[in-house]
Amino acid sequence: MMPFVYFPACAGFTVGLLQSLNVSTEIQGFIGIGCLGMLALSLPILFENRQRYLVDNYKITRPISRVLFYSLNVLFVPSSLFGVFSIIPEQTSARQIILQILPCPTENYFFHSVFVLSLNHTIIIIYLSVLSAVTIIQILFFGGHSLTYLKTDSKNISASTRRLQKRFFLVISVQLVLPCIILLVPVVYFMFSMISGYYNQALNNISFVTMTLYGATATLTMLFLHNPYKKFVFSVFPAREKTNVVKPRKWVRRNAVSVTTPVSF
Numbered sequence: 001m002m003p004f005v006y007f008p009a010c011a012g013f014t015v016g017l018l019q020s021l022n023v024s025t026e027i028q029g030f031i032g033i034g035c036l037g038m039l040a041l042s043l044p045i046l047f048e049n050r051q052r053y054l055v056d057n058y059k060i061t062r063p064i065s066r067v068l069f070y071s072l073n074v075l076f077v078p079s080s081l082f083g084v085f086s087i088i089p090e091q092t093s094a095r096q097i098i099l100q101i102l103p104c105p106t107e108n109y110f111f112h113s114v115f116v117l118s119l120n121h122t123i124i125i126i127y128l129s130v131l132s133a134v135t136i137i138q139i140l141f142f143g144g145h146s147l148t149y150l151k152t153d154s155k156n157i158s159a160s161t162r163r164l165q166k167r168f169f170l171v172i173s174v175q176l177v178l179p180c181i182i183l184l185v186p187v188v189y190f191m192f193s194m195i196s197g198y199y200n201q202a203l204n205n206i207s208f209v210t211m212t213l214y215g216a217t218a219t220l221t222m223l224f225l226h227n228p229y230k231k232f233v234f235s236v237f238p239a240r241e242k243t244n245v246v247k248p249r250k251w252v253r254r255n256a257v258s259v260t261t262p263v264s265f
Contacts, residue, residue: 058145073138
């Protein structure tokens with residue numbers, strides 16, 4: 001599915017296979033927003049994994065505690081979204097109100113079943129803020145604890161092991177941060193559009209196209225930052241035959257005579 005959203009109004013429709021299968025726009029919106037939210041809450045799990053194998057204290061050790069931690073992160077998004085989707089407005093009147101906010105939307109607005117998620121931007125902004133806060137707090141705790149350990153308390157491991165651990169932690173951080181920037185820029189624009197009431201359908205469409213680059217960016221970042229993956233990928237492609245060039249000895253280059261052939265026109 002590909003969303004076509006009319007920010008600053010929390011309304012839009014989708015195109016794609018699910019729409020052709022007559023899946024309701026409400027269900028598609030729940031799936032789309034839920035996937036983005038679960039993607040955000042999957043990031044702390046990677047840092048928790050690093051912290052569990054690095055540090056000696058303040059970590060989740062019992063398997064049942066880890067299952068509970070993962071379950072809370074996974075279930076937070078759908079459970080909180082049920083609260084947001086339980087207060088959706090009556091659609092016919094809501095579409096008329098949207099026309100008062102956006103008196104001149106694109107013509108697609110009148111030919112598709114536009115779904116209005118909310119007429120109150122505060123609810124959406126609060127939801128995005130809470131989701132971001134839960135994600136960032138966990139990343140700062142697990143990531144900061146691991147980084148502090150590698151800098152101060154990892155004296156019981158060898159210098160080479162500590163260097164490898166630091167490099168791997170840096171690679172994991174870059175692998176997560178770069179794709180997240182792809183998502184963060186459109187989200188910041190959406191929040192700015194809702195707060196200020198600025199409407200620009202071209203920027204709305206570009207923002208969603210930018211968000212679709214997340215998968216490719218995450219994959220390429222993983223391939224080029226981790227040497228085993230990078231070596232395997234390059235091994236798939238046929239290697240070019242190298243031509244050995246024999247360099248002349250120093251005395252040959254030093255005593256070489258430049259010979260030119262006169263050309264007459």
